[in-house]
Every structure is written in C-alpha cells, then in structure tokens.
Amino acid sequence: MLFSYIKGIFKGVGTLFTGMGVTTSYFFRPWTKVTQKYPENRKELKMVEAFKGEVTMPHNANNEHSCTGCGICEINCPNGSIELVTMFLVNEDGKKKKAIDKHIYHLGMCSMCGLCVKTCPSNALAFGNEFEHAVFDRTKLTKVLNKEGSTLKKGVE
Amino acid sequence: MNGESLIVFFITSLVLVGGAIVFSNYIAPKSFNKQKIEPYECGIPTTGISWLQFNVGYYLFAILFLIFDVETVFLFPWAVVMKQVGLVGMIEILIFFVILVFGLAYAWKKHALVWE
Amino acid sequence: MSENQIVTPPKDIDLDYQDYVINMGPQHPSTHGVMRFLLTLKGETVDNVQPHCGYIHRGIEKMTERLTYPQIVHLTDRLDYLSAHINNEAVCLCVENALQIEVPERVKYIRTIIDELNRIASHQLWWAAFGMDMGALTTFFYGLRDREYILDIFEETTGGRLIQSYNTPGGLMNDLHKDFQTKVKKFIKDFRKVLPEYDRLLTGNVIFTERSKGIGYISKEDAISYGVTGPSGRGSGFACDVRKIAPYSAYDKVQFKEALYTEGDTFARYKVRMDEMWESMNIIEQLIDNIPQGDYAAKMKAVIKLPVGEYYQRVEAARGEFGVHIISDGNKNPYRLKLRSPNFSNLSAINAMAKGHKIADLVAISGSLDLVIPDLDR
Amino acid sequence: MPFDIYDFSSFTGWIDASLRAAMSPFWTIFTEFVLLGVAFLAFYAVVGLLLVYAERRVCAFMQCRVGPNRVGPWGLFQTVADLIKLLFKELIHIKKADKILFNLAPFIVIIASFFALAAIPFAKGLHAVDLNIGLFYVMAVSSVGVVGILLAGWSSNSKYSLIGAMRSGAQIISYELSVGLSLLVIVVLAGTLQLSEIVELQRDGWFLFKGHLPAVIAFIIFLIASTAEINRGPFDLAEAESELTAGFHTEYSGIKFAFFFLAEYMNMFIVASIAATVFLGGWMPLHIGSWDGFNHIMDYIPPFVWYAGKTAVIIYIIMLFKWTFPRLRIDQLLTLEWKYLLPINLFNILLMAFLVLMGWHF
Amino acid sequence: MTNEELRKKISEIVPQAVIEEQQYLTVSVEPKYFMTLMPKLKSDSDLALDYMFNVSGVDYGDALGVSYFLTSTKYGHTILVKQKTSDRTKPELETVCHIWKTAEFHEREIFDLYGITFKNHPDMRRIFLEDDWNGHPLRKDYVDEVNMILR
Incomplete structure (x- = not known):
C-alpha cells in the first residue's frame, strides 16, 4: 500500500x-x-477567391452588367435581402423590355447562403471578397449593386 | 530602523488603497441604475437570501488544521535550536512527532479526511 | 439584514431551508452560450439541476414551413454551427431520398471528407473549451490554432469558414478547390503530430484524470433511454454511431472503428472524442486520394417539390445523432419539418449525471456533453 | 569578498548619518519613514505592473500568441493603460452588501502584502526590517491576505462570491500548514529564523544544494503550497472563472478589483522572494565548490541582480503552473494537502533533522 | 426482425393498430390503445425497441398528433408509432417518459409548441418559450401579426 x-x-x-x-x-x-497582426497586415491579407464576403454585381469596363431583372435571386433569397426595382426599357426595335432600375441588397440581412449567385441564370451576381463591413449606421448596409448609369451587357437575354 | 518601521508600511498601504479609492470616486462617472446594484447571478434575479445556512464540507479538516497549526508553532523553537539540543531534543521531538503522525493516521483511517 | 430581503422562490423549486438555489447562466462562462441551469446546492454538492433552455429559440421549424428546400438547407447551419456541413447534408440526403435521386459518387466522397473534417474541427473546439472549463486555459489556444487550418481549407473550397452552406439538394454548390487534396493531406500529416501533444498536455495530466474519472456516470441503459448519442453515448458503451448503423454518403466504402468506452464517465466521453479524431483522419485518408471525377451536382429541377409522404434521415453529427423528419404535402415547402438535435436529448440526462457531484464537476460534465446551445434551442 | 562592494548597509547608513547631521532626531526619523514609504510604494507599483505585463507575455508565448503589443513599445504600458481605465470605472456598491467588510477587504489584502514585503532582503543591507523571527513573521503576515479574500467573498451578498469565500476558507485551513512545515525543514538546517542570516549562511552554497534530498522535497512542496496560498494557478478555486464566474471578486468593480488583482501578483512576488531567499540563497551568487575563477566572476554580478533573477525564475514556474494545469476540485485540494503534502512534510522534517544531527549536509 | 414479423407481432398486441409500410414501418394507434402498445414495445424481448430517437409533434389540420420513432439497439429494426387526437382546444395524450426517458424533454417541447398535454408527465412546463407566452407557435392556426409577415 x-x-x-x-x-x-x-x-x-x-x-x-x-x-x-x-x-x-x-x-x-x-x-x-x-497571431496575425490584423490592421498592420492589411496589405498582405488576401482573402481566398471563394470567400463569401458580400454579394456583388460585376461590371465590365463599359459599365455594363448582365442582370436582366428576372427576379430569380429575389425569389430564392431566404431572408429577403434582395429587392429588385425594375423598369421597362424600349429598345431599338421599339419593343418593351424589362430591365433593372435598382438591384437593392441588404447586407445586414444576408446570410451568405449563395443561392442568389448559384441560381442566377445570367451569372450577373458574384461574391466579393470584402470583409470589413463594420459601419456605424445600419442603413449603410443597404447597397445598390448596379452602378450609376450602368446598362445591360450586349447579348445577355 | 527596525520593527517600528512597520508602521510606515501600514500607513503607506492605507494611503495607497484609500487614496486610490477616493481618487477613483472623484474622477469616475456615476450613474444609478436599479439593475446595477443587484448581486450578480448570471443575469437572473437572486432567489432567496445569499447568507443562508451554508453546508461546508471541511468542518473536520478545520479542527485538524487547528491542532496541526498549533503543533507547527511548537516545532519552530525546536527547529531553531536543534543543533544545540542535539540528540536528546531529537528523541523528544520524535515522540512528539509520533503522536502527531498517529493522530493523522487515525483521522485518515476513520475517514475524517474525506470531503462530504 | 433587512426584512424585505426574503424573496419568494419560483414555484418550480421545492425550497428546503437548507437549499441553496443558484442560477448558472445565461451569462456564465462555462455554459458556452445562453443556457441556464438552476442548481440546488447542498454546500458545494449539486442536489438538482434544472436546465432552462430557449434563450435563443428562433423557431427554425416554423420558419421552414415558409421556405423551399434549398433555402432550408442553409438555415440548418445555424443549428449546430460546429457541425454545419453535417446538418446541411442531413436535409439534402432527406430530400434526395424522397425524390429518389442518385447523387454522383464524387459528391458522396466530398461530402464524407468534409463531414469528417468538420467533425475534427468540432472536436478540436470541444477539446479547447473543455480544457478551459477545467481551468487549463492553454488548451483553448492550442485547439483553436489547429482548428484554423481546417477552417482555411473550408474557406478555400466553400467560401465559408464556420458555416459553409456547401450542400444543396442534389449535390454541392461548387466544385472542390484545386488545392483541396494537398491541403487536407498536409493537415492530416501535421495534426497526427499535434494530437499526441494534446495527450501530453491534458489527457495524461493527473489533475485532469482525477477530475474526470468517475464523474458524471451514466449507464448504458440510461444512455439509451435518455437518447444520449454521439460521443457522449459511446462513452457509456452505447453503439449509436449512425455511420455504422445506417451508412450514408460514402461511409459504406470506408473502414473505421467505432470508438466505444464502457466507463460512462466524463473521462470516457473525453477519450471517445480523442479517438474519433484519429478515426476521422483515417477515414479521410482512405477517401482523399480516390475522389472520383465527375459532376459535383445531380440535375435538379428548378423548383423542388417532394412527393406526399413522410421522410426521415439520420446522420451522425459531431455531437450525436442528427435527424430530419420531413412531412410533405407535395408543395415546394415542407408541411412539417422536425429537427432532431442531439444536444437536446443529451442535455436531458444532465440531472442524472450531475446529481451528487460538485459544482466544478457539473462544469466538467456539461463540457463533456459538448453542448451547443443554438442546436438545442433550434 | 568582492561582492561586498555592493553592500547597501553603508549606503543606508550614509543617508541616515547625513540626515542626522542636518536635522533633529525626530525629523530624521520622520524623513526616513517618508523616504521608506515612498520608495516602497514606487517599488510596489512598478513590480505589480511589471508582473501583470510579464504574466500576459509569458502566457501569450506559451499559447503561441504575441500578447500585449499595442500600448507603448512591446506593449509595455498596457498595464498602465489598464490601471488608468480601472481608475475611471465606477465603484458599484451592491445592494445589501456588508458595506464595512466589503470596503475593508481590499485594504486587508494590500496591507498583508505590504507587510510581507517589508521583511524581504533584496540585497545585502537592503531590507526595511530585519526581524530575528523574520521567516515566521513573513509566514504569519502573508496568510492574512486570504482573510481579505474570505471577507470580500462573504460580504458581497452574492451567492457566487459566498461559494468563493467558502473555498478560500478551505484553502486557508490547508496550505498554511504546508508552507510552514516546508520552511521548517530549512530552519532545521539553518538554525535561525532571521532572513538576513539565512541568506548569509548560504554564502558557500544554496540550501537547496546543501540540504540535498529533504531540501529539494521541501522546495517542491513549498512551491505547490505557496501557489495554493496565493490563490493562483491550479488552485484558484476561490476565483474559478469557469465555475463561479469570478468567485470572491465578482461584485468588485473598478479600482477595488484592481487591488485584488494587484495583491495577487504581489503575493506571487513575495512568495517567489521567500523561495529565492530560503532555498536559493537570496542575493548570494552561485558558487560551485572549488571553481575559484567561476566563483570570482559570479561575485561581480550585483546581488540585486541575483536576487531578481532567482525570483523571476520562480515566478516563471508559478506562472507555468497556472497556464498548464487544470484546476483542482475543492475536495482534491484538501486531499492533496492532508493525504500527500502533510505526511510527506512531516517525514521530510525528521529526515532533515536526522541529516543535520549526523552532519551529512554540506 | 423484418417488417413482416414486426407487423405480425404488433397486430398481436394491438389488433386495432393500422400498419403501413413507408420508409419505416408506420403504426398508427388510437390514443386509447396507445398505452397497451407502448410498454410492450420496449419490454417484449423480440421487439426490444429501447431507443427512441425522435419524437415529432405534427399538426394535421384536423388533428394534433405525435410520432414516435423507435429503434432497437439489439436488432436494429425501426418503427414509427403515431397517435393523434382531434381535440384541438384541450388535447391530451399519454406520456411515455417513464418508458423512454428522452421523451420527457421531447414531450415538453411538444407541449410548448403544440399545446398537447401529456398525462402523468412529471414536469409539464414550457421548455423554450416563456411561461406567459400566448398560443402554441407550431400549430398551423397560430397567428403572430407582428413577427410573421405573410407574403
């Protein structure tokens, strides 16, 4: 013992x-x-390509996007964080055509599920890598994705 | 400077604590809020009073401690003069020790050293 | 003491004069979330534990009645956020089974690998937090440090770190990143070296073993009766691994041991999780080189409507058996969707486990059950 | 001996003499007392702040982190910033708390640590008081601090605090014994309780080496017991943030909390100082047998550096305890003391007495 | 046991039970036969359905029901037992929490969200929602005009 x-x-x-x-x-x-020293390493800090930071709408050099305003993203969003304001444009042939006026995106409600990006028939949406979203005012989290004066890309139906 | 300078330490510590508290009281903001003065209990109001009869499990330990602490004090004088008193003192303290150890062993055997 | 100090106790407590009633939580560091235990103490000894949950009840089951199936999938990450991918998979499998869609082999393999990575990540966080519950603060940082590598792998492929939303009925959201295989292999190689370090730091430690052995015992019969599943149940010898009982995805193609201990105490539950990390690495190693080429998703209709009927899918989440019960009336929304969360059943056994132990043991027990409160509250 | 050039008693004596020449005896004593008070206040504050910083850095390094690095160079002023922040915090008085005891508790913990600090010899001739029962005095005074913790927990009128207080009560009744008995082992070897004399006796070798096996056992027991005595490391049951949120100081806010925090670190310093003084020869340099050249070089390192170095090593060990081990349970705390440390200690004293009688020590 | 054998065995215990084959063998019983069936399911050595892995409350519109998913850790067979009550104002069913202890929490959840009271349950309180919550949210006729926005 x-x-x-x-x-x-x-x-x-x-x-x-x-x-x-x-x-x-x-x-x-x-x-x-x-440890990573965050604000100091901002320059080297690169998020991976797939990182889901926010939903963006890529525009090309001519300020053109490919959103047709079909509204599928709005239907698919589970949180109602996408709102579309559409209008009717008259094109050269004199036909009326639906187009977006404003693609409104509420970042504060978004849960980054990726359904809008995945289901978009014309690949108009993409995820951006921005991750510093902190703002003092909640209203700043509501963004308009299409840029001022942007038009629909040629050949996108 | 010897023993009497301990009074300096007493006063210094009083000044340090008292001064800092008074200073802090002076510069710190104050606001009253009924929830603020509630005792903390993870955000839920306390049930009953806090100073209830509280079941402490170390009652027997406390008694044993009292005994042993006094014995330790008795050991110190012997320890200081051990070299002078030599073997005789050693044998005497050995008897003292045996009684102490026996007491501890008895308490152990009787399961007094078990927290309930 | 003044006279108005005596507050009438709530109805549900039988207040003996000696009873010392204390609330642990919702704002308590060891409940890992907003969870409240109403303890009745006798000195330091816990006499009764009453879990009060619902602080973050979000009504997900009600919400699902308005959502389509692909939308429901991403809601399930928010249940047990530490095994988000496994929860996603449960819903997807349930929908796929109901529609009788055969997903490509590639999807099955990838799902299984990410499941296991998710399980390792979850157990790493558990190990970290469990050590911290016990008072060994350094474990927290080691656990999180190693978990970060898995999260980086997830991020690269799925775009999400904690909650990936990588599954979708019929397959996956996108294909694997090209570095996925090499990174996973590197992680496993590194983690095989780190895991023994965990053992040296905590498992063998005499204070830790003294504090966890014989604490929170629950017998096999009780574990089955309470529905304590996952590592917590397997610590009692309850062979409840759904991966073995009802294999899904690619689990029927891999060989692995179900970690079983019969002691039923906190230490056994601890050991089960440690063993599971080893087993998960084995599973991944068997699959990682054999991912077949092919599509990453099956063809699905734009609007998914399940045929009328009841469907149930069991999967093994990191904390136990996760189940999805869908009752469909043929619409694009489920008529009723019930989520069987492992933590809910595991929690119900806490009173039986903690009775007669000290407060410190209750912390250890709730840590060893590895409660994730959002999963419990749903 | 060359290191006698670093004798501080001549320096203090010179101050004393010059003051006496300048003014009347009463004012001399008064001035000396003020000087002493200011010096120790400054010392206390600096050591406290440095230790808090050191702990943060040490634990960060162990946890693969960087630690404080924002305020000042290498984050050195982080603790100062925290102190200023705590000064600006509101002092909240909890409803129905025992006001007198609630406010008294921080005084007690600080006074106890100040008193213990008084008796520690930092270098030859550099100590405030040199009592002939110095060791006994330090032991007695340092155990008063726990009373402050007990009072703080009890008076707070919070259930978590009360449990914390009860736990610290259990700690008092156990670890004081072990601290006393493990020091007794060295007293048997040294034959004196005066700290300066104990240091002087280690001129030709530290007691840790002189008393070989029993001294090593006593040293380990002292480290364990004193860690428990100062409420740290795996023995921080009274605080136990994962069980009792913050234990005894749950209800303390602002600067009052800071004093508990400070006292914890000062107690750590005191305990480390005692260990360094009693076991590792205080400010005595390391001497190895007959390596005269080596010994000579060692002598040129100032005694204060020796003292600080030894203390730092022990403080590191105590920090290592805290950041490695899980916390003990309350019954294990008592079991460890009564079933392990106490019997080993009693046996160890006899062993040492036997060694001393036979003259087998160095 | 195969589904055939299970079907036979259960019909022996409660002949009135309606048994269908879906994903699992589904046994629907009237509440009055419920307590003759359930204890047997666990105690019968051939059935040994000792592990209840899910309990779902369902609002069928005209009736409120509870589905019990049972499996045997020994044999591995699984059945689904259903009972329903058409009383929507004061629904009452028997508890099984003394047979399968896990049912205690699940039944409290169903009481909370569907309002079905379980007789002989030791602790019939709400579990998620506050004690003074009005209504039972998972019922189809539950209305909350503030938080549930209909589109």
Missing part, C-alpha cells in the same frame, strides 16, 4: 512535468506563434 502510494506520487508528478514540458517548449519557440 505504501509502495503504491509512493508510486502514485511519482507517476502523478511525472505527468505534471510532461504537461509543463509542452507549454515550456512553446514558450521557448517563438516562431510557432500564429
């Missing part, structure tokens, strides 16, 4: 020392640090 008592003490103290060994070894290995 006395023997097992003493053995228990030595074994217990031994396990304590192994634990202390782990923490001490990290203490003396400063290169194992994983």
